[in-house]
Amino acid sequence: MKEVIYEVKGVSKRYGSVVALDGASLKLHAGEVVGLVGDNGAGKSTLVKVLSGAHMPDGGQIELDGKQVSWSSPREALDAGIETLYQDSGLAPHLTVSKNVFLGREITKRGLLGKLGFLDSKAMEEKAHSELERVGIAVPASNRSVSQLSGGQRQAVAIGRAVAWARKVIILDEPTNHLGARQAGEVLQVIKEAKKKGLGVIFISHTLPHVLEVTDRIVVLRLGKVVRDAPTSEFTGDTLVGTITGTIQTIPEEDA
Amino acid sequence: MSSSQQPNLRLERFKAVAGNQNSILLSVLIALAIVFTLAEPKFFSVATAGNILTDWGSIVLLAAGQTLVIISGGIDLSVGGTLAISGVTSAWVMSTVLGFDITTSGSDAYPPLLVGGLVAIGTGLLVGLINAILITKLRIVPFVATLSTMGATLGFAIIISNGMPIGGPNDFSLISPINPTWMPLSWAVIGVIIVVTAVGLFLHKSRFGLHTYAIGSNSFAARAAGINVERHLTKVYALAGALAGLAGFYVYLRLGAGSPSSGVMRELDAIAAVVIGGASLMGGIGRMMGTIIGALILFTVQSGLIMAGVAPDWKKVVVAVLIAAAVAAQTLRPQNRAR
Ligand SMILES: Nc1ncnc2c1ncn2[C@@H]1O[C@H](COP(=O)(O)OP(=O)(O)OP(=O)(O)O)[C@@H](O)[C@H]1O
């Protein structure tokens, strides 16, 4: 097995009195796809936000390449090569596709104007288009504002952006939402490509056949706790459903 | 590959859309000028244009800052108060601290005026930073935060000045039309045009502007993309404050005095100009050119009504009606209704 690149140990997160994460742990190896599943409200998106630096956990540890880290903002996680597709609203609807792709990493003009922060919009448009094409995501003209796209097209842009920028880890929170069967298939393909390149992928979905098809390992969350963490080969569709809903009893593993 | 042709096509489309919005506003402006000229032929004159442009100069500075704030998804109700406190503080420094009184005029007034201008901008910047702290650190919503600073600035303006205008050095030729027979612009208005153009370029062409739109469009997405939202909003409110400070100095030039009452209700004019110009109070939408023409429309209507014999007390009513009409026109526009 390859080395562990990203790991959380016993993280907890509360929203007021709601305990969203209760000592959850998860390991991700290079070139591995981990499926993260659980019922609505199980804490998947909260874990995503902890991993992406959007939320500070109340407790627990995060390790990147074996070194302890603590993200105080998404910027730090992005700079470390961790890209995230959020479940909802990861894009700015009033901006064009290309501006969304380059948001936070704009290309500026050369010389003095560039020093003043003036943008090279043309370069960004051309590159956005070719980058999205490169990762195998078909998107319409990149000069359209995102609010003018269909839900599926928006999703495609958000996925394309995450995959195009990722250098180490990609976290995809329900990426096949809003997608038709063919586009969902494209996304699974994109995940496999990323894996081949040695990236670690965390894939969240309620479509269990997709999870079974594309992942190496599945982590099941229930009420903020990890109730099962096992190779995908140990699950069938039925046992996975049973584990998620709790009809199949699991012995919660204590931290080693 | 067809991509070599695409940029041109895109440019055309962009021009069509952006041009459309501005040409509607310009048509409204021209139509108003024609109507008022028909009602009162004297309206069509260099003198009227000069008056409108002089009024426009102070408000468009407030409105330029307000445009940034509104695009970022906020609002700044304190710009009128900031204008007043900046003008008064500037006058107080020039007269009481530096010792130049109302008798200093012409080019003798330039050195103290330079200091006064910097003091006004600095005062505005300070108010803007206070707004930013209230909003980003204490997490007070912009409406309430800037409502508080509006009250505080208007109050301090009266305290500093004992409620009376403070006279000081001035060169009125700076704020008078360059040539009364053919050139309605004054040097002060030309200065304002340069400043507002520069702010507009930053808004539409720079990273700073892009981030302002992104935050107003979806602040979670902006943060997730690595933007430091708090720090950016601090810059936005600070810039709006500095521009309001500059507006305070402009009004000082106009009056030859820092007047504590000069800021009352000016935020309403500024917001009106921005909204008439097509910006959305929900954030993420707006153009500087729209604001510039919006402010011109505002003062063309006001001065036209006065020249047509309508009592000045109606002014505020007209501004209020214009705001309501502009917001209604915006929400009824098909592409916005769908959201
Ligand atoms: N911003 C928030 N404020 C308060 N409570 C929240 C917030 N976000 C999530 N929660 C709560 O935390 C718990 C976990 O939510 P989370 O979004 O992580 O679930 P999820 O597993 O992603 O669910 P889904 O499958 O529906 O996306 C839920 O009980 C939810 O109500």
Ligand SMILES: [Mg+2]
């Ligand atoms: Mg979720």
